[in-house]
Amino acid sequence: MDAVDVSDHYEVTTSEETPSLLSIVLDTNPRAWAALGNVLPLSKAIANILVFVNAHLAFSNSNQVAIIAAHVNRAVWLYPSPPTAKKPTDTSGDVQMQDASTSAPPGSANKFPQFAQIEAAVLASVRKLTDETTGEDLETTTTQLSGALTLALCHIHKASQQLSAAGTNLEDHTKSSAATNPMKGRILVISVSDSEPAQYIPTMNAVFAAAHSQIAIDTLSLSGDSTFLQQACFNTNGTFLAASNPQGLLTYLMFGLIADTEARQSLIPATHDKVDFRAACFCHGKVVDTGFICSICLSIFCEVPENTECLTCGTKLALGNYGAKPAVIPRKKKKKKKIVNGTVREDTGSGAGTPRA
């Protein structure tokens, strides 16, 4: 008779693969893509991305994918197509038989049906998007990243809800968020443009929300300077890759970013060492290295706000010994530290960073 508490003899666990939802936020800034045009045209990039999507779906029947375009001034759903365009096709591969003429093209014997559908949907959406792009859009060099991130987060949340709604809901949902995630989500941002300082706040809000729900944000930066995305990856335990060779997009995707949340537990991620922790000020949206902080709500300002009143929380701030050196510990005068109400803001370059949620 075996010892009664050899628990791995008696423990009955079911190891199933939790489905994984991959949300891709594709930066579609036309100007940036035009600049990349000779190295990596947008069409080829999309083809590579689609192969990556197929790879993700190949892992399991229940994996899902969502693709959002972060365009110049709006975020647009590429896949699943928004309901007005066509009937949403769910990932079990069902296709409405009746309107065979208007829905997805007839299945090819050479392509896995689900892949064919997604490809058709994405191409149609991108075409529509480019058609709608106006001349003014071509001026801006930044994209509506925060909007796209928010869309992705909502979608992940909704999908998880749908799955957990399948079983009886005897348990308190707030408890279950940390424990049994019916679905593991992650966001991959493919960025080609700079981070817009004015979007700092909404972007960081999205990042903190993702970190709270344990949704990793990965970034593949093809060109441009993406400060905030580095912070985003750092905060959410995601992977940040700066591609020095944009043509190798597929390799970057397949090698560095294919590992999903579950596999990451066993793999050592390839990460960026240095993170740019610069923040943007709340009053102008400029990126600052040193500035003033309200000690109540921790909002960042590049200069003393008028009436010494914090713009976010309205507390009247008092400027402490402005410019004075701290008297307690005699120090070598290395850098000038600015003090507001006792809170010290150090130069950022490495080390101390934005407060984590």
Add this chain to the structure above:
Amino acid sequence: MSVSNMPALQLREYLERLPGTTFRKLYQQPSTAFAIFRRMLPHLAKTFVMRMLFMPAPMLLADLDIWVKPDAKKQKDQALFILQALHIVHISPPSREKPQEMQLTTNFKNSMRRALTGGGTHNSFGVPSTLVVPPEIDIPFLDRYARKKWEDILHFVVSSVGFKSAGEVSGPNKSVKELLIAGRLVERRPNGSIGITQTGFTFLLQEANAQVWTLLLLWLEAMETNKMAGLEAVDMLSFLFVLASMELGRAYDTNALTEQRRNMLPSLVDFGLIHVPHHKRSMFFPTRLATTLTSSGNSLRSISEGVAAATSAAFNGTSNSGGPPGHGPLKSSTELKGSVVVETNYRLYAYTSSTLQIAVLALFSKLNMRFPDMVAGRLTRASIRQAIQFGITADQIISYLAAHAHEQMHRTAALTNKPVLPPTVVDQIRLWQLENERMKTTGGFLFKDFEDQKEYLAVAQFAEEVGVLVWRNDKTGMFFASRHEQIRDLLRNRKKAE
């Protein structure tokens, strides 16, 4: 290992027995490579394959160690083992000149790439039919059709358990019955009726995906012994994988299939995997049983029910209970998954109204209450012992309970980091089985009355070396051996030598 690996194990056993050449042939078809990738590999292995897929040159085996965290070494080794066993990866033998290299096997790599990018002329995802589809054939119809066929088969197996010997039930096709008998899931009793065997119980208690594969593998092996072996089985297997990658609800062309595959169609219809409309024999429809062949067993569980239920309004009216869902997802008995709750006081509750599932539960538990959507009962010593007398093992019962554990049980288990079934109950079931096992029997021969001690020692020694010795007593000069042929020959030789 864990429960949901059982189906893969069966298919894996079958695949692992195939030689490398067969794999090379199998992997020529992208749908096969795709199906095997999806179904047979653990998660980490899949990640490895994807990483290596577009690598131009082989990679160093040592690099793999760099990828993996140190505490995940066991998983890495496991992944490597399976990848090699399925001939997906080729590792160069260790040599002094150069370090070991690893790369994907050529056919697999090409097929997988093609599967991901589409293209080529292999037609391995099924040629769709260009004919007009009869309007009455839609997804709910196919689901109902498949469900009915499958439940007939299961009913046939269940009804062959002692106490439910019904008359002539309109059961599955004769060929299916023969197959079940040939596969030793049921057997012909001396009095002419059909009785279930222990393998049959294992079959009953498996999850749906595993059951389908069991039947298919039995069929493959039966066909193998009938006709010329080898090539046939490979082609049949790749056709199954083609089926697995087809779209539910789409019609496919029968004429595009090779003749061999066309001959497979009638049996597949009997199993409920495809449907051929009577008036239009040149098209066929895969059912959900076929298209989910390569899903992980549990994707047939709440996940797909949830997704289907929530995103497609056509499928359900209510999307809340874990009990009998709407008509959409295939509602065969063993697919009303996640409906059994086992408490630490041995009480059992099953949120099901399927007679089939209730019959299975009644095999090993004492059900005492029945409601429209639930049955309640308990696991008692008597009920377990009765089950054991039928030939069911404790492990089968435990696996069944785990496979059909309610969502809630899984959630609580994940939350509190405990096993799904209460260990007390699991232990007790095993103990009850042990209670019956009071003795161990071994058939064989008792050797005694040797001429002298020397002869006894010599013969006993020989028996031990040959491996047939079960017991010996040197003092009384007797021993017990499980087989006597070798010993008899030895004694004869000794006699001749004298």
Add this chain to the structure above:
Amino acid sequence: MPRAIRGVLIECDPSIKSIIVNIDSKNHDFIIEDLDEERVVVKENMVGELKRRLEDRLKENLPPVEESGSE
């Protein structure tokens, strides 16, 4: 010339063995040879019958089946 007798070797607890010996004592048509405290060799064709009788004996000794009144 040594003899080889066909039979079934039964290994069990001493308590079970004593029950077997007891069952056999009536007609002596089960046991071929009593080997030691824990083993006997029994006639092959009588094994089924022996198991049945053994089960009956054991059932007699079982505690009464408790049906807890509450449900």
